[in-house]
Amino acid sequence: MKGSVGIIFGETGSHEFKFLVSNPAEVKRTDYVKVWHATDGWVLGQVLTMTHTSDLYGLETVANPGNTRVSRGNDKIVAKATVIGVRDDQGLLRTPKTPFCPGDKVFIADEELIINILGLSSGGAYLGLLDGTEIPVMVDRNKMVQKHCSILAMTGSGKSYTAAVIMEEMLEKGVPLLIIDPHGEYSTLRYANDDADIDTLGDRFDVDSYGYDNITVYTPGNLDLCEYADKVLRLNGKNLKPKDIIDYIPGDLNNTEIGLIYEAVNEIVNDRKDYTIADVMREIRSLKSNTKWGVVNKIEPLATSEFLSDRPTPLTELFVKGRASIIDMKGIHPDVQQIIVAKLLSGLFEARKQGLVPPGIIVVEEAHNFCPEKGFLKTTSSEVLRTIASEGRKFGIGLMIISQRPAKVDKNVLSQCSTQIIMRVTNPNDLKAITKSLEGMTSELEEEIKRLPPGVALIVSPDISRPVLVEIRVRRSKHGGGSEDVSPDDEPDFEVEDELEPEVKAPINMRREETPETRKGFTESLFQKVFGRR
Numbered sequence: 001m002k003g004s005v006g007i008i009f010g011e012t013g014s015h016e017f018k019f020l021v022s023n024p025a026e027v028k029r030t031d032y033v034k035v036w037h038a039t040d041g042w043v044l045g046q047v048l049t050m051t052h053t054s055d056l057y058g059l060e061t062v063a064n065p066g067n068t069r070v071s072r073g074n075d076k077i078v079a080k081a082t083v084i085g086v087r088d089d090q091g092l093l094r095t096p097k098t099p100f101c102p103g104d105k106v107f108i109a110d111e112e113l114i115i116n117i118l119g120l121s122s123g124g125a126y127l128g129l130l131d132g133t134e135i136p137v138m139v140d141r142n143k144m145v146q147k148h149c150s151i152l153a154m155t156g157s158g159k160s161y162t163a164a165v166i167m168e169e170m171l172e173k174g175v176p177l178l179i180i181d182p183h184g185e186y187s188t189l190r191y192a193n194d195d196a197d198i199d200t201l202g203d204r205f206d207v208d209s210y211g212y213d214n215i216t217v218y219t220p221g222n223l224d225l226c227e228y229a230d231k232v233l234r235l236n237g238k239n240l241k242p243k244d245i246i247d248y249i250p251g252d253l254n255n256t257e258i259g260l261i262y263e264a265v266n267e268i269v270n271d272r273k274d275y276t277i278a279d280v281m282r283e284i285r286s287l288k289s290n291t292k293w294g295v296v297n298k299i300e301p302l303a304t305s306e307f308l309s310d311r312p313t314p315l316t317e318l319f320v321k322g323r324a325s326i327i328d329m330k331g332i333h334p335d336v337q338q339i340i341v342a343k344l345l346s347g348l349f350e351a352r353k354q355g356l357v358p359p360g361i362i363v364v365e366e367a368h369n370f371c372p373e374k375g376f377l378k379t380t381s382s383e384v385l386r387t388i389a390s391e392g393r394k395f396g397i398g399l400m401i402i403s404q405r406p407a408k409v410d411k412n413v414l415s416q417c418s419t420q421i422i423m424r425v426t427n428p429n430d431l432k433a434i435t436k437s438l439e440g441m442t443s444e445l446e447e448e449i450k451r452l453p454p455g456v457a458l459i460v461s462p463d464i465s466r467p468v469l470v471e472i473r474v475r476r477s478k479h480g481g482g483s484e485d486v487s488p489d490d491e492p493d494f495e496v497e498d499e500l501e502p503e504v505k506a507p508i509n510m511r512r513e514e515t516p517e518t519r520k521g522f523t524e525s526l527f528q529k530v531f532g533r534r
């Protein structure tokens with residue numbers, strides 16, 4: 001065992017202690033330390049803060065006024081550590097009942113003690129290395145499926161990179177994945193990581209680089225618009241009930257309009273068994289009502305699109321053991337994305353309940369757009385996500401919720417995620433939303449979250465006794481996210497408003513022209529562009 005790195009002093013408790021650092025080169029913030037306790041043996045702690053002080057003794061004012069020099073002889077480095085605890089005879093983690101003694105020596109903790117006390121397992125999904133150590137951090141795949149997982153962080157901090165690391169780990173074990181991919185970031189799972197530093201990082205994390213061939217990319221648009229998609233995604237458009245038709249129409253309908261849809265469908269089913277949405281539109285046109293044209297206008301994009309089809313993509317094709325299906329929403333209007341997510345996930349959840357598809361994980365990127373907190377957006381996909389969050393575990397459907405705006409994600413959904421992966425967050429509202437739902441959160445950890453470098457995450461998992469900082473491992477496959485450089489020639493001809501929330505900033509070119517009227521027109525024209533005939 002190496003020599004001690006400090007000595008406990010001052011008021012000590014059994015939850016926290018301070019120590020005077022004797023060897024500053026060997027200890028730093030977040031390091032795991034150990035102290036011998038008379039009755040409990042080696043107890044694990046973690047350095048929370050380190051302060052460098054001087055009592056100004058020897059302050060000397062030289063001839064030049066205002067020019068002072070501090071004597072270095074009285075410098076002290078003091079560390080504050082939290083007590084993580086010790087395992088008792090039953091293997092339970094607990095903290096000593098009596099405080100440490102001033103004068104006790106503090107040592108850097110050895111790997112074995114850290115692994116034992118934190119309860120780090122040697123099998124499962126490999127996420128990375130415990131920060132500042134060479135200890136691999138693994139989490140149980142089954143728990144991730146059964147108890148959901150969230151990845152929350154501000155933009156550019158490594159959310160989609162970390163999400164892809166988890167997807168790789170799931171693919172290794174054949175767990176079915178359905179990935180809602182609003183920005184088309186995940187199709188690169190097919191290609192091997194060819195980053196310049198892959199050899200060095202690969203050695204460090206013990207990871208080989210390769211791509212996955214069990215990936216299918218679907219576009220709900222058409223193959224001309226998404227050139228790297230393998231297939232089109234189609235939802236059932238045959239014999240839709242009035243409620244389904246209403247759900248598919250973006251925006252609100254008034255009671256008269258809703259009544260016309262019910263009336264038209266009732267007329268049709270009196271005559272025939274099978275009908276399409278185009279039949280419903282024709283029937284509405286023939287009704288004797290002055291208000292029918294408003295509904296016709298709203299239903300027309302649906303009726304003329306290929307998005308609803310009498311040959312829908314089978315759910316059994318989308319959720320298959322050993323495969324990932326990526327629903328690439330690039331270029332699809334947000335309203336339409338929400339409708340697709342709502343319909344797809346409710347169908348999938350029903351199929352799972354009936355045992356038609358295996359257990360697996362649904363990944364929802366930009367979750368604040370699909371299950372927003374009350375008071376933000378109104379979306380059609382909120383209800384099904386809330387249902388899967390609360391009931392999914394009974395049926396083996398797990399959610400991976402990814403968002404850059406935790407404060408804007410439905411708390412009912414977030415609170416169901418037992419594995420929480422938090423990367424850098426600075427927005428006070430987002431920090432509050434995260435820290436409120438975390439057990440074992442301290443003000444020091446909150447400060448830590450604000451300063452996390454890209455690629456380092458705070459992980460809270462039912463598998464691990466305390467929140468841990470993890471350096472996320474390098475990817476096996478190629479990363480498809482990240483920001484693109486804008487050369488001076490490509491600079492946009494509008495000013496980016498720095499104070500805007502990220503998701504408001506993103507579609508700024510849309511927002512400039514947007515009014516309630518233009519938004520409606522925009523939705524419809526986009527709807528037509530995306531789902532119109534090829």
Ligand SMILES: Nc1ncnc2c1ncn2[C@@H]1O[C@H](COP(=O)(O)OP(=O)(O)OP(=O)(O)O)[C@@H](O)[C@H]1O
Nearest residue numbers: 154155156157158159160161454455472473481482
């Ligand atoms: N664990 C990691 N190892 C190596 N590089 C990483 C890691 N995590 C993130 N990065 C790098 O940081 C950059 C940003 O990561 P990423 O694209 O995942 O951010 P993000 O939080 O998803 O951002 P956005 O919200 O803009 O999509 C990436 O280009 C990637 O190269």
